Structures are given as structure tokens and as C-alpha cells.
Amino acid sequence: MSNIQLKNLTKKYGSFNAVDSINLSIKNGEFVTLLGPSGCGKTTTLRMVAGFIKPTSGDLIIGGSNMVGVPPQNRKVGLVFQNYALFPHMSVRKNVAFGLKMKKMQQSLIAEKVNKILETVQLQELSERMPSELSGGQQQRVALARALVIEPEVLLLDEPFGALDKNLRDHMRIELRDLQRKLNISTIFVTHDQDEALSMSDRIVVMENGKICQIGSPSEIYENPASVFVAGFLGLSNIFSAVCTKIIRAKKTIEFEGLTIEIESEKLNKSDKISIMIRPENIQIYKKKNDSKKEDFLGFIKSKIYLGSTIQYQVKIKDGPVILINANNSKILNYQDFDTNEEVRVHLSKNAIYPII
């Protein structure tokens, strides 16, 4: 329920920058995800916000006041751990009541609040159980209820669904997001699961080596990645180095891996060396027989992976690269099946090619 600002937040271990001068501003009620490969500094950032790690330099402002030096218990921050960290010697009810008890709240008020939050996460019936008597998903909900019952200004979650199976994880994602919206609580969520980041976040912060690479909405990050790293980290992509060989106003001709193609871009200059990204779902393939258009490329199917809703092909383009193509496997879209080694036509539209400058 409060805005959060990280200003040049830095954590060094010796000369190693675990978190390197991060700037991030989170609005009231916003759901922000920190996404990045292992060791990029997500947990370190989160623990600095929670108060368990003292920043080497920089400021952390929550709801207008600087939190650097404030101990964790005075930060109004709710924290959910990857391993839930439920108190094993206390029942569900006592786990949830713990934070209120620490606030020296009246017994009757505690009971009321605990009942209400247990109802919200649908755990009323299990309130007298011990944590060891709960399933992973139920433990997860207890951890969430325990963090939320103290009405924190900020909710921090460190890979909270890491230990759950896929179905439960999908379910918990929706549940958490609904709850977060209902309570309108500013949230920082840490994950290295790109699906989770894309499906839940208002904004995604992509990190690498302690630095922020890009901040943006899920669609911005996915469709307009700021760097090759971001493009490669989110979803599948074909990434090639390319050179701009010809310019006619906004029409630019680029060459990559022996292929020449014309795209539209404002920024590109002649002889610029760039990278281009082509998402596999934006490439079409056709049977060779069909009347071929001039700009299509010829190639053959090198491999084929059946994925259910889509089929993933590796296509070797004649005198060109091997590219990854995801074809929709929908029976109503008149989809054509291709065999390994079959010769095909590959259609690369201008819009499919995203130059990373």
C-alpha cells in the first residue's frame, strides 16, 4: 500500500558487486517481478528491502521514509520465503497469529483478524493442524496468510512457488495475483521462471550480474527486448548478427548469415552492425509446391518436436542459417504437417524481424 524506491542500491561482497547500483520505483499496489538467471542478485535485492542485508551504498525509501538502517521488524514488510519458513512447532493458527502477537494486539482482535485471513486463503478448516500435516500448496497459503495478516505496506516473495508442481503453481499464481489486487499491496516478486513473470507482473525487471537490463511491462519486455540477453532470456528466439547494407529512407536492407532482407526501422544507419531477433512463432512455413513468393526462402525440416499445442521445427534455410519455428498445431487453422527432411518455404515478414540496436 506504499510506494517503494530503490536509489543506487548497491551490495558488495569484497570487490564483487552482488547488486550494482539499482534504481527502481514501484507505485502503490504495483506488482513488480525481478527476473534473471541464478546469481544475478534477485534475492540480495529482496533481502535488502526486507532489512536482512545492509546495503553497501544507496537508499531505500518505503512510503516516503528512508529505511536504510531500520531493523527488519520495524519495516512493515511481509516476506514469503521459498521454503515457506513456517514455524514447525506452532499450529497454522499460531503461525498466522505470530505477527499480531508481536504487535501486542488484543487476543480477541487477533482471533478476529486470523479468522478473516484464514478464510481469505481458504484454510479455516486446517487452522489447528501443524505445518508438517499440510501439503505444499497449503503450506504456501499459510505463509502468505502469515505475511499478509500484519497488513504490511510491502509484500516480498522469493520464488514462492518453486517447490510446487506445475498445476498447483498455475493455480497459486492466479490466487496470489487476485489477493494482491484485492489488498492493493505493493509487491516485489522474485522468480527465474519466465512464464511466471510474464503472466503475473505489472512490470518486469530483468537483471543480469547485479544490474538492471530492462524494466517494462511483460509485452514490452517480450516484444521489444532492449538487449540480446533479455531477448534470449525471455521465451525462445532466433538471434543473429546482422549488418545494414542499404538505406532508402525508412526502408533498410540488412544481411545476416547469407540472407538479405528488407525491414523498416527509423534508427538504423548504413554499415551498422546490429543483432536481430525473430520469435519462432512469427515465422511461417509452407509446403514447397504452393506457388512461391519471391521473398520466401527455401529450406528443409531438420528436426521436429511435438509440443501439443504447437510443433517446433528446426529449419535449415538454403545457403542460410538454421532457424527455430513454432507452428500452431490447431486443427481449425488448416494447419499442415511437415515431415523431417521435407523441403519447405519459409516466410519471414518484415514485422517479424526485431532489430536490437
Added chain:
Amino acid sequence: MGKKLMSNLEGYRSLWPRRILVIFSSLVLFFLTAPLVILIIQSFTNESYLSFPPPTYGTRWYTEVIYSEDWQNATFLSLTIAIIVTPLSLVLGTLVAFGLERGPKKGKQTIQAIMISPMVLPHIVLGLGLFKIALQFNISDSLWAFVPAHLTITIPFVIVTVGASLQTFNISLEEAARSLGASKFWAVWYITLPIISPGLIAGAIFSFIISFDEFIITFFLATFQRTLPLEMFSTLMYQVKPSIAAVSALTLAITAILTVVLMFRGQVVGGGKIIK
């Protein structure tokens, strides 16, 4: 039919290792407990000498021991020391264990080795050293000497048992408590201590029992005062009376009862009843 016979034979064969194990374990148990059992039986003799089995049975020696002022004083002194030593040892040992586990990693091994060295040091050497110190400060033959002396050998046990519990303790539980508004102290009090209580209980049991039957070091420090083991020793110097057997049986009973009580308390604490 042949097949059936075979499987029967196999059944026998696979039973044998188990049987040998059972026999062997029984033998070990017998050798461990036989002296104690014989002692307890002997203590119920009505005669004025020790024999096995006793010709007549009675509680004559128990009555004598319980009403003997010497034995009363010795028991009282031993209990007093153990009751003072146990909580002190628990608190100090736990603090050291926390310091070793949570403090800087540099030099941890060395400090730990020094801290627990009294466990392996010959007690006679330790006793001699403490004797010199006690003389220096003019405190020998008093609680001021007995209690610190016993602490030097009980604290290492607490460091080891509590340290082992702390190593397996998941620190994020404490952090969870802190993010829920508990200060460092209350997080340890409400979360860490109840969870590591098996280690605390074990440390307490060790401390009490070790202090209660400590002989060598106390022997160096005492002149007129006698703890129970010292009283037993000096009685044995003169004669072997059944009273020794009765005292031994009583000591055994006290330690056994204490262990059971503390372990039961441990279950209660571990079950989370510590927070009302």
C-alpha cells in the same frame, strides 16, 4: 514340492543374521546392565555384609542411608552444586554455541576446539590446575570452587549438543519471525529456542549428571566438604558395607528420574506449548 522345501530353507537362512544380531545385542545389554542389577538386588539385603544373592531381603540399608547425616549432607551438597551448575552451564554453553554458529567464520574451528577441549583433557590435569587456582584465590572447599570447576567440564557438552541443533536449524525461520515484527531477542526466544530444545535438554541432562557424579576434579578442590561421590569413596576406603549399594541404587534412581522428567519436558516444549 522341491520348490517349497527350497523356499523354506531360504527362509531359515535369511533369518540367521537377524538371530545373531538379537543374540549379540542381548549379550551386550546383559554385560552393561548385569552389574547394576546385581548391585540393586544386593542393596536390599538385611545382612551387614554384601553378598549375591542376599540371604535375606529388607530395606534396612536404605533406612540407614536416608537417616545418616553424612549421606544427607553429601547428597545435599551434590544436588546443590548440580542445581546451580545446570542452568549456568546451559546458558553459558548456549551463548558460546550461538557465537560459534553465528559469529565470523574466521578462527571458528580453533575457538571451538579450545572451548570443548575439557571433554578430552585428562580430568586429573584439569583438577590439578583448578586446585592451584582455587588455592590462589582462597576459595577451595566451597561452592565458589566447585561450581566453576564443574562448569569447565559441563559447558563443552552443552556447546556440542546445542551447536549440533543450531547447525540444522533453518535460519530463515528466525528471519520470518523478524519480518513479522519480532526483535532479534524475541525471535530467538519464541522460534529458535523451542526448535532447538532437544539440544538444550540433552545439554541440561549431561550437565546435571556430569556435575552430580563428578569425582576427580572435586577431589582436588575439597578438604572437609564431601559431595556424594567423595562420600562414597571415603566410605569405601574403610569398609565395603551394603550402604554403598543402597546409595548407588538411589543415585541411579535420581539420575534416571531426572532424565525422564527432562525428556518429557522436552516433548512439551518441542510440541509448541511454550507459547500460550
